[in-house]
Amino acid sequence: MKDSKYMATGEWLRGEGPESDIVISSRLRLARNVAGFKFLYRASSDERSRINALLCENIRKAGVADDMIYYDLESVNAIERSYLVERHLISRELADSRGPRSVAVGRDESLSIMVNEEDHLRIQVLQSGFRLREALQCMNEVDDKLSVLVDYAFSPQYGYLTACPTNVGTGIRVSVMLHLPALEWTKQLRKVFKAVNKMNLAVRGLYGEGTQASGDFYQVSNQVTLGKTEEEIISTVESVVKQIIRYERQVRQALVTDSRTSLEDRVWRAYGMLKSARVISSDETMDLLSSVRMGVNMGLIGEVSIETVNELFIQTQPAHLQKREGREIDTTMRDATRARFIRSRLSN
Amino acid sequence: MLCEICKKRKATVRVNEIQKDGTHKQIHLCDECAKQYGVSLKFSFNELLGNLIGSQLGKPRKGGKRKCPECGLTFEEFKSAGRLGCPRDYEVFKRNLDPLLEKIQGGLQHVGKVPANLGEKLQRRQEVNRLQRELELAVSREEYERAAELRDTIQKLREE
Numbered sequence: 001m002k003d004s005k006y007m008a009t010g011e012w013l014r015g016e017g018p019e020s021d022i023v024i025s026s027r028l029r030l031a032r033n034v035a036g037f038k039f040l041y042r043a044s045s046d047e048r049s050r051i052n053a054l055l056c057e058n059i060r061k062a063g064v065a066d067d068m069i070y071y072d073l074e075s076v077n078a079i080e081r082s083y084l085v086e087r088h089l090i091s092r093e094l095a096d097s098r099g100p101r102s103v104a105v106g107r108d109e110s111l112s113i114m115v116n117e118e119d120h121l122r123i124q125v126l127q128s129g130f131r132l133r134e135a136l137q138c139m140n141e142v143d144d145k146l147s148v149l150v151d152y153a154f155s156p157q158y159g160y161l162t163a164c165p166t167n168v169g170t171g172i173r174v175s176v177m178l179h180l181p182a183l184e185w186t187k188q189l190r191k192v193f194k195a196v197n198k199m200n201l202a203v204r205g206l207y208g209e210g211t212q213a214s215g216d217f218y219q220v221s222n223q224v225t226l227g228k229t230e231e232e233i234i235s236t237v238e239s240v241v242k243q244i245i246r247y248e249r250q251v252r253q254a255l256v257t258d259s260r261t262s263l264e265d266r267v268w269r270a271y272g273m274l275k276s277a278r279v280i281s282s283d284e285t286m287d288l289l290s291s292v293r294m295g296v297n298m299g300l301i302g303e304v305s306i307e308t309v310n311e312l313f314i315q316t317q318p319a320h321l322q323k324r325e326g327r328e329i330d331t332t333m334r335d336a337t338r339a340r341f342i343r344s345r346l347s348n
Numbered sequence: 349m350l351c352e353i354c355k356k357r358k359a360t361v362r363v364n365e366i367q368k369d370g371t372h373k374q375i376h377l378c379d380e381c382a383k384q385y386g387v388s389l390k391f392s393f394n395e396l397l398g399n400l401i402g403s404q405l406g407k408p409r410k411g412g413k414r415k416c417p418e419c420g421l422t423f424e425e426f427k428s429a430g431r432l433g434c435p436r437d438y439e440v441f442k443r444n445l446d447p448l449l450e451k452i453q454g455g456l457q458h459v460g461k462v463p464a465n466l467g468e469k470l471q472r473r474q475e476v477n478r479l480q481r482e483l484e485l486a487v488s489r490e491e492y493e494r495a496a497e498l499r500d501t502i503q504k505l506r507e508e
Contacts, residue, residue: 033435038419039433041429147465148464148465154466155435156458157457157458159462226453227455227456229478
């Protein structure tokens with residue numbers, strides 16, 4: 001793996017783009033399957049091999065991006081696979097499964113094409129800030145190029161056929177990752193999420209399906225994939241996210257007006273802990289960084305840049321730490337290594 | 349609170365059981381008895397999804413034993429795994445799947461994008477479907493200029 005290039009943060013964590021104080025990233029994912037093959041759940045090992053080879057070859061042929069890097073996940077070790085999960089380039093499911101499977105990564109990590117995940121093909125576009133339209137354009141481009149070379153399993157009635165009926169139709173999953181500390185602190189998230197669910201959207205944790213929210217990060221995504229156009233699906237998510245952004249801003253403003261001192265105290269304490277801790281878990285790091293991130297974005301703390309905060313979010317994850325150290329480290333040692341790394345990044 | 353089965357260990361699991369008549373019954377169990385009772389504390393996402401799908405289906409319909417000639421999947425297997433075996437399953441299990449799709453998706457007709465290499469006629473038909481949806485959307489948002497554009501495009505496609 002090309003370490004020097006990939007030790008930096010991917011495009012999506014650059015903290016740029018519209019509304020980037022609240023919207024971390026915009027992510028789109030398409031599920032596609034190749035006609036004439038079984039879905040992975042029933043495919044033989046030989047079929048999986050053939051699908052893997054066929055798709056990797058055609059991704060290369062399609063020339064979707066110049067700088068694609070291909071990982072054969074069957075031969076990549078567990079730390080490297082977790083590292084790709086932490087960077088949101090592959091799903092935990094793909095990392096932990098077995099058999100022939102791959103991922104092709106390109107365009108500053110904003111594009112990743114997973115082969116043999118739950119479906120034969122999963123195209124993901126991940127960009128920083130609130131930029132769903134741009135992401136859609138990029139994803140359609142890739143999908144169109146591939147669909148000329150590969151026969152997708154498609155039905156005029158049900159659209160793109162997927163292994164799970166929750167993805168059938170457009171096969172599109174739109175997720176916006178939000179940083180909502182103020183709503184969380186004032187215990188108003190439940191209310192917001194109830195409204196989100198009413199709109200047929202789902203709220204998930206940082207690493208998607210079945211994961212817990214940490215560091216006040218939440219993903220809002222669509223659930224319906226059939227019977228609506230891609231445009232409609234994106235519009236729904238977009239309008240709901242706009243409302244959530246508005247609420248988060250309102251609460252942040254109210255916090256500054258009504259309880260500036262305790263807000264500042266929270267931000268600065270978090271910074272102090274990060275700067276001095278000798279042992280720190282991944283969860284605690286996320287929580288503290290979340291407070292600091294909000295403090296930076298609200299202009300309450302100038303000691304640290306948003307780039308450094310964003311970088312710490314990703315570099316303090318277990319696989320990133322171990323890759324940096326170049327070896328496997330057990331949890332206790334890891335917490336000390338993490339604390340040392342954070343101190344060194346915050347001292348200069 | 350003590351476990352309601354062994355009455356010795358501390359209850360750590362609360363089971364909400366839905367009775368046949370639709371009423372709920374709550375039972376408090378310890379870890380061990382919960383396991384024997386058939387409550388698994390750790391379940392995979394697929395299992396959960398399978399169960400949810402099962403619960404959405406309500407009473408079993410006829411055709412639960414039918415096998416897909418292509419991949420050999422039965423509908424019962426789909427219900428427990430939450431995954432289909434091959435593209436053909438959508439047709440083979442249509443009678444059982446359509447009600448489920450209607451529940452989880454709210455619609456049964458794809459109106460989105462179509463593959464670039466699809467037959468031209470079919471592609472045009474799908475495109476008309478898609479634009480029709482967008483037209484409705486534009487009207488509901490009072491974007492009349494956009495609606496007029498869409499109407500013209502649909503007209504043109506139909507004449508081709």
